[in-house]
Amino acid sequence: MEQILSKLSEIEITARRIMEDADRTKKALSEEMEKKCKDYDAELEKQTNEKIAKIRADLEKEKDAQLTALIDDTDAAFSDLDSYYEENHDRLSEELFKKILKL
Secondary structure, X not given: OHHHHHHHHHHHHHHHHHHHHHHHHHHHHHHHHHHXXXXXXXXXXXXXXXXXXXXXXXXXXXXXXXXXXXXHXXXXXXXXXXXHHHHHHHHHXXXXXXXXXXX
């Protein structure tokens, strides 16, 4: 009978050790998975920030190109107006003078 109790005690101790080992393994796996999740989140955030920075840089370049084109178009329009004025100054002044006198 004592031998049966001794065997049962050994089985209980072995079962307890197995459960403790399973708990340690479970905890280690949980910590590992948590670290992997944090690493994945950090990498994903880094990639997202890089993509956002690239998009912003591309938009900035596009804005600068459009602004430069607008400035060039405006300068060309002013140049055309200046040329027209220089070529037609006398005629425009004469027409304006005649319109003022008719009023």
